[in-house]
Amino acid sequence: MEYYKIDGPIFTGMILVAAKELNKNVKAIDALNVFPVPDGDTGTNMNLSFISGVTELKKKQDGHVGQNSEALARGLLMGARGNSGVILSQLFRGFSKEIAGFETINTVQFADALKRGVESAYSAVMKPVEGTILTVAKDMANEAVRIAKRDMEFITFLEKIISVGEKSLANTPELLPILKEVGVVDAGGKGLLYIYKGFLQSLKHPDLAAEGAELEEYEETADSEFAQSAQSKISAEDIEFGYCTEFFINLTDSNFSEAKFKKRLSELGDSLVVIHDEDIVKVHVHSNEPGTVLNVAVEHGSLSKIKIENMREQHTHIVVEEQEAQAAAKQETPAKPPQEYGIIAVGMGEGIINIFKSLGVDIVVSGGQTMNPSTEDIVNAINQLNAEKYIILPNNSNIILAAEQATELVNKPIVVIPSKSIPQGISALLYYNQALSLEENKVHMIQGLSAIKTGQVTYSIRDTKLENLEINEGDYIGLANNKIIINDNDLLDTAFKLLDEMIEDSDEILTIIYGEDVSDEQVKQLSERVQEAYPAIEIEVHNGMQPIYNFIFGIE
Numbered sequence: 001m002e003y004y005k006i007d008g009p010i011f012t013g014m015i016l017v018a019a020k021e022l023n024k025n026v027k028a029i030d031a032l033n034v035f036p037v038p039d040g041d042t043g044t045n046m047n048l049s050f051i052s053g054v055t056e057l058k059k060k061q062d063g064h065v066g067q068n069s070e071a072l073a074r075g076l077l078m079g080a081r082g083n084s085g086v087i088l089s090q091l092f093r094g095f096s097k098e099i100a101g102f103e104t105i106n107t108v109q110f111a112d113a114l115k116r117g118v119e120s121a122y123s124a125v126m127k128p129v130e131g132t133i134l135t136v137a138k139d140m141a142n143e144a145v146r147i148a149k150r151d152m153e154f155i156t157f158l159e160k161i162i163s164v165g166e167k168s169l170a171n172t173p174e175l176l177p178i179l180k181e182v183g184v185v186d187a188g189g190k191g192l193l194y195i196y197k198g199f200l201q202s203l204k205h206p207d208l209a210a211e212g213a214e215l216e217e218y219e220e221t222a223d224s225e226f227a228q229s230a231q232s233k234i235s236a237e238d239i240e241f242g243y244c245t246e247f248f249i250n251l252t253d254s255n256f257s258e259a260k261f262k263k264r265l266s267e268l269g270d271s272l273v274v275i276h277d278e279d280i281v282k283v284h285v286h287s288n289e290p291g292t293v294l295n296v297a298v299e300h301g302s303l304s305k306i307k308i309e310n311m312r313e314q315h316t317h318i319v320v321e322e323q324e325a326q327a328a329a330k331q332e333t334p335a336k337p338p339q340e341y342g343i344i345a346v347g348m349g350e351g352i353i354n355i356f357k358s359l360g361v362d363i364v365v366s367g368g369q370t371m372n373p374s375t376e377d378i379v380n381a382i383n384q385l386n387a388e389k390y391i392i393l394p395n396n397s398n399i400i401l402a403a404e405q406a407t408e409l410v411n412k413p414i415v416v417i418p419s420k421s422i423p424q425g426i427s428a429l430l431y432y433n434q435a436l437s438l439e440e441n442k443v444h445m446i447q448g449l450s451a452i453k454t455g456q457v458t459y460s461i462r463d464t465k466l467e468n469l470e471i472n473e474g475d476y477i478g479l480a481n482n483k484i485i486i487n488d489n490d491l492l493d494t495a496f497k498l499l500d501e502m503i504e505d506s507d508e509i510l511t512i513i514y515g516e517d518v519s520d521e522q523v524k525q526l527s528e529r530v531q532e533a534y535p536a537i538e539i540e541v542h543n544g545m546q547p548i549y550n551f552i553f554g555i556e
Helices: 008-023 027-032 042-060 065-080 082-097 107-122 131-149 154-175 177-182 187-203 206-210 258-266 292-298 311-332 350-358 375-383 399-407 424-431 438-449 490-503 522-531
Strands: 241-250 271-279 280-287 301-310 339-347 363-366 387-393 414-416 453-459 464-466 469-471 476-479 483-488 511-516 539-541 551-555
Touching: 008 042, 008 065, 008 187, 008 206, 027 042, 042 065, 042 082, 042 154, 042 187, 065 082, 082 107, 082 131, 082 241, 082 280, 107 131, 107 154, 131 187, 154 177, 154 187, 187 206, 187 241, 241 292, 241 476, 258 271, 258 280, 258 292, 258 490, 280 292, 292 301, 339 350, 339 375, 339 424, 350 363, 350 424, 350 511, 350 539, 363 375, 375 387, 375 399, 387 399, 387 424, 387 438, 399 414, 414 438, 424 438, 424 453, 424 511, 424 551, 453 490, 464 551, 469 483, 476 490, 483 490, 490 522, 490 551, 511 522, 522 539
Parallel strands: 339 363, 339 387, 387 414, 511 539
Antiparallel strands: 241 280, 241 301, 271 280, 453 476, 453 551, 464 469, 476 483, 511 551
């Protein structure tokens, strides 16, 4: 069968099959969800929002496609949940406004409606981000407008739109770095494609519409490619604003300004979506102050359907459930014999990671100054290893406590060597001896901490005064054993002055680890300058590729 026009009943069938397609893939979509927060509920929210739209649509059941789409949009708006659900509601809200007066629509009118839906969704989001459902919707709408006059049969028309949508979805990791980091495509975009595929299936198989009747409980996902959720690759600490806050304002304020309201709420969080529809305002925002958000909103009218969810708890629940499932699976398969020691270190920079691994470290947890790993990150590293005994090297004073807390959460023999710098961590590893007991290694490796002096060169991010130092923003600063003792506006002068303060006659070896912003020529100049001043000292140079610190020095 070919379709050149869509009337009310055909449109309803398309929506019912789309709902079924989305419904059966909830878990696959949830497993991809890392943006804007890794709370694992994008599929759930899109599904429940769409169910609300379907419920309203079923009450209408009109032959008029415009009136049916209005009913769907109204139900979606009232039931919209989460960032993805609210954006989905706006895509169909704009769509319905474009075709409100039509009893039937052709491909050109359908394409125009998709385009208006995208415009509505972009305008509702305070800070639209590319690489999300917005991008996929926009690319498909643009293709629809481009081909609508040429491909006027709906099945061919939708096949071509979906093909472009698949390419757009595959490209989302190139636009949104967090997706590329975790190795997934955008969850909302994936969900939208399931809806479009449902449209197509409805036209190809009209009998499928009757199967989309009851959708309150979502089915097991049809996709099997996501055995591990994307949330497990991200720490709960990465969630900046912890509470997903949603509600309706029943307006009583005749002077309500959507622009001013958005500005006030944008100061309290992110992922802000505000939809003003006559005397109702739908609000979605991620904030650390949900009470303040509600106080601002209530100034404009009465509030209803308030929902506040702790997204950090949602994330933790997902990770714990997955770890328990993995543990259960491991129990069902023969376990490999454990290695005697598992060694975990914290560090940043590919070169530093390689140094640690060459010294016997099994896992390097990414982190350091300004980016401290959480206790959960360290626990996850411990759980990745199958060892009889564990040694943890925090390599930063701010990480020692998190490492010690991790030992309390894991019932395994673990010692934390309180290393406060990368050179201390390296020195401690040189004192490690696999033949010794855990406690003996602890004693020896702690001795190794005092065998080395640490120097670091970085830059100041603000003007400050520290004892006898006047430090300007952008100055390079030199730290000896984590205390600032030198500042200068020249990198190499700062580095040399720091070393000149630290090197003593008894010192024999200087290790220079240079960062990602330092050139080979600068390292050569510094080495020659130090060698000339201290001809007896042996200099070792490593490209640590670390951020933040231009130079890290170890002196022994």
